[in-house]
Amino acid sequence: MSKVSLKALSEKLGLTEGTVSRALNNYTDISEKTRERVRAAAQEMGYRPNSSARRLAIGNAECVGYVMSWQLGHLSEPFLGELLDGLSESLSDRHWDLTLAVSRSAQDELAIISRMAQSGRVNGLVISRTLTHDPRVDRMREIGIPFVTHGRTANSDEHAWFDIDNYSAFREAVAHLCQLGHRRISHIRGPLEYNFAASRHAGYRRGLLDHGLDLYPELEAKSDMSENGGYRAMRYLLSLQKPPTAVVCVSDSVALGAMKAIRERGWRPGREVSVIGYDGLPLGEHTDPPLTTMAQPLQTAGRKIGDMLLAVIDGADPKQQQELWSATLERRETDGPPMAEQS
Amino acid sequence: MSKVSLKALSEKLGLTEGTVSRALNNYTDISEKTRERVRAAAQEMGYRPNSSARRLAIGNAECVGYVMSWQLGHLSEPFLGELLDGLSESLSDRHWDLTLAVSRSAQDELAIISRMAQSGRVNGLVISRTLTHDPRVDRMREIGIPFVTHGRTANSDEHAWFDIDNYSAFREAVAHLCQLGHRRISHIRGPLEYNFAASRHAGYRRGLLDHGLDLYPELEAKSDMSENGGYRAMRYLLSLQKPPTAVVCVSDSVALGAMKAIRERGWRPGREVSVIGYDGLPLGEHTDPPLTTMAQPLQTAGRKIGDMLLAVIDGADPKQQQELWSATLERRETDGPPMAEQS
DNA sequence: CTTGATTCCGAAAGCGCTTTCGGAATATTA
DNA sequence: TAATATTCCGAAAGCGCTTTCGGAATCAAG
Numbered sequence: 021m022s023k024v025s026l027k028a029l030s031e032k033l034g035l036t037e038g039t040v041s042r043a044l045n046n047y048t049d050i051s052e053k054t055r056e057r058v059r060a061a062a063q064e065m066g067y068r069p070n071s072s073a074r075r076l077a078i079g080n081a082e083c084v085g086y087v088m089s090w091q092l093g094h095l096s097e098p099f100l101g102e103l104l105d106g107l108s109e110s111l112s113d114r115h116w117d118l119t120l121a122v123s124r125s126a127q128d129e130l131a132i133i134s135r136m137a138q139s140g141r142v143n144g145l146v147i148s149r150t151l152t153h154d155p156r157v158d159r160m161r162e163i164g165i166p167f168v169t170h171g172r173t174a175n176s177d178e179h180a181w182f183d184i185d186n187y188s189a190f191r192e193a194v195a196h197l198c199q200l201g202h203r204r205i206s207h208i209r210g211p212l213e214y215n216f217a218a219s220r221h222a223g224y225r226r227g228l229l230d231h232g233l234d235l236y237p238e239l240e241a242k243s244d245m246s247e248n249g250g251y252r253a254m255r256y257l258l259s260l261q262k263p264p265t266a267v268v269c270v271s272d273s274v275a276l277g278a279m280k281a282i283r284e285r286g287w288r289p290g291r292e293v294s295v296i297g298y299d300g301l302p303l304g305e306h307t308d309p310p311l312t313t314m315a316q317p318l319q320t321a322g323r324k325i326g327d328m329l330l331a332v333i334d335g336a337d338p339k340q341q342q343e344l345w346s347a348t349l350e351r352r353e354t355d356g357p358p359m360a361e362q363s
Numbered sequence: 364m365s366k367v368s369l370k371a372l373s374e375k376l377g378l379t380e381g382t383v384s385r386a387l388n389n390y391t392d393i394s395e396k397t398r399e400r401v402r403a404a405a406q407e408m409g410y411r412p413n414s415s416a417r418r419l420a421i422g423n424a425e426c427v428g429y430v431m432s433w434q435l436g437h438l439s440e441p442f443l444g445e446l447l448d449g450l451s452e453s454l455s456d457r458h459w460d461l462t463l464a465v466s467r468s469a470q471d472e473l474a475i476i477s478r479m480a481q482s483g484r485v486n487g488l489v490i491s492r493t494l495t496h497d498p499r500v501d502r503m504r505e506i507g508i509p510f511v512t513h514g515r516t517a518n519s520d521e522h523a524w525f526d527i528d529n530y531s532a533f534r535e536a537v538a539h540l541c542q543l544g545h546r547r548i549s550h551i552r553g554p555l556e557y558n559f560a561a562s563r564h565a566g567y568r569r570g571l572l573d574h575g576l577d578l579y580p581e582l583e584a585k586s587d588m589s590e591n592g593g594y595r596a597m598r599y600l601l602s603l604q605k606p607p608t609a610v611v612c613v614s615d616s617v618a619l620g621a622m623k624a625i626r627e628r629g630w631r632p633g634r635e636v637s638v639i640g641y642d643g644l645p646l647g648e649h650t651d652p653p654l655t656t657m658a659q660p661l662q663t664a665g666r667k668i669g670d671m672l673l674a675v676i677d678g679a680d681p682k683q684q685q686e687l688w689s690a691t692l693e694r695r696e697t698d699g700p701p702m703a704e705q706s
Numbered sequence: 707c708t709t710g711a712t713t714c715c716g717a718a719a720g721c722g723c724t725t726t727c728g729g730a731a732t733a734t735t736a
Numbered sequence: 737t738a739a740t741a742t743t744c745c746g747a748a749a750g751c752g753c754t755t756t757c758g759g760a761a762t763c764a765a766g
Contacts, residue, residue: 279649
């Protein structure tokens with residue numbers, strides 16, 4: 021690729037490679053005059069230091085990795101793009117790269133982590149969708165590579181993480197429904213191995229208890245993270261003797277499916293049964309009716325995660341790199357007071 | 364990171380680094396016995412060749428880049444995840460990496476391309492959302508780095524590309540509406556600089572002509588690629604003296620916004636005005652009513668693009684690496700015959 | 707004008723791996 | 737057994753860049 025090497029440049033300048041290198045890297049032992057001369061020549065010849073060579077010499081990959089799992093339809097997560105955007109923004113300040121790896125199995129994922137870390141391909145890693153007990157963080161810690169998780173784990177005290185306060189978010193969502201007068205509040209939850217799903221679930225339960233409501237297992241429906249999962253779960257809930265008057269969903273996507281089930285029954289979301297989603301997706305404004313949701317601030321999450329990772333790489337104490345942000349209730353039109361008892 | 368180097372490994376084995384290297388890389392001049400011995404030791408010590416060193420020596424980055432632009436809300440594109448997934452799947456066969464770069468301006472994007480290519484950081488590039496006249500492909504060609512575009516350009520004959528036949532898709536969508544009896548068919552189009560938007564627009568027009576319909580500029584509304592853009596565009600169309608009885612939208616997202624505008628007027632998509640989207644997003648099944656759409660097969664597009672890029676890198680003629688796939692009409696419930704004239 | 711402190715650059719040693727080349731050691735053929 | 741052909745590995749030269757070290761040349765101080 022790069023036809024112009026340091027050697028070519030230095031020969032043209034009548035300097036040694038070392039000198040040119042130092043000039044370009046702003047060493048103080050190079051006179052301002054020659055530094056400029058070198059810069060100009062480099063510019064003119066279109067010199068680009070070979071990354072592999074530089075990285076080898078410098079002993080640094082100038083690169084971090086994001087490893088995402090194939091599971092859970094992770095790839096279609098709404099936060100993917102934003103996260104990558106923020107990450108790369110953070111990295112671009114120092115001209116570092118972002119390498120992506122997607123795994124095809126849990127085993128595969130651990131292998132990928134090891135390989136990327138131990139081959140010196142990256143200086144740090146970030147993973148998303150943490151499990152409560154996540155073998156990936158064990159692996160990363162054992163390897164000793166800097167990392168930050170997007171989402172907490174059971175022993176998050178030990179590492180750097182970024183998370184949204186899912187627990188409080190769902191507690192708040194339930195509180196909101198209670199204030200509207202609901203007492204039969206359902207939850208369509210995600211796979212509980214995932215920390216975020218477990219937190220939301222726990223927050224939901226806590227919300228009920230806050231308001232003196234009992235926990236009814238039949239009011240909790242399991243789902244994957246897809247619209248279809250939400251649809252099926254909601255159909256189940258609607259088939260109950262006494263269907264819930266409100267349901268909080270693990271995500272906006274799931275809420276979308278739930279809404280469809282509600283409509284199919286001839287009911288209307290926000291009237292016969294309120295529904296609250298989670299994510300704050302823009303498309304929620306355009307559903308029928310517009311979806312009330314707990315909106316998470318993901319526009320800058322990636323940026324923050326990147327900054328945290330860089331800090332850890334720079335030697336910061338991972339335990340100090342922990343950030344918990346909050347979601348906020350965004351009322352649209354799928355939440356309303358319960359209708360008069362009807363059975 | 365990697366504590367065990369080739370040197371350490373070779374010393375432990377009582378062999379030279381060169382020999383160990385050759386053993387690990389399956390050179391034929393190493394006896395099967397020592398090869399096995401080396402493998403075992405490598406495995407045991409957890410040896411991982413340092414990537415930077417390997418890449419430098421080998422003169423190959425073992426890596427390709429995907430550069431995405433910040434524009435157009437590209438990041439939230441539905442195909443992002445699938446594309447990355449497919450790409451990485453293709454690359455993982457040879458254990459190559461995928462590095463991501465997101466640009467913050469058109470200028471920036473060109474700079475990124477140059478830097479990645481000329482610093483030998485990647486062996487090839489892929490870009491999405493091509494413009495009809497795309498300076499990025501000019502740049503890549505001028506640099507001489509292998510690449511494939513996701514979407515065609517004005518001079519696509521010259522390079523490798525993957526695309527969906529947008530033109531035919533929209534022509535077909537219009538044909539479908541005509542067969543249902545529609546004669547006032549609108550199009551909410553995207554920014555025409557983008558090749559895909561221009562193709563869809565052209566396909567729409569061609570569809571009208573196919574059926575002997577005239578082109579009315581006022582029936583074409585411009586929009587960005589967001590739900591909101593579709594919403595505003597549709598409001599405009601509904602404000603016409605004689606609103607269209609059907610509208611084909613540049614994307615499902617845009618269609619979502621359009622549907623909202625239709626509902627707000629007290630009408631129902633598929634009854635007073637039919638709407639057809641494009642993308643085939645799963646969430647379209649759960650809108651109200653479920654969105655009829657031209658579905659594109661993106662599950663394997665990434666894989667294909669990756670394979671094509673690899674082929675070009677391996678020396679294949681870029682002009683032979685061109686692939687055009689078709690979208691297919693997925694009828695759901697937003698298409699129907701026009702209602703009786705009503706004004 | 708000499709001595710010592712500064713500037714500024716050349717020389718050279720890597721970074722960790724790959725690959726070519728040549729030559730022992732062993733096997734094959736006459 | 738001698739001569740030729742094979743097998744298998746050691747030695748060494750890079751890949752392109754960074755960085756330490758030392759020494760001219762230039763400066764300020766005596």
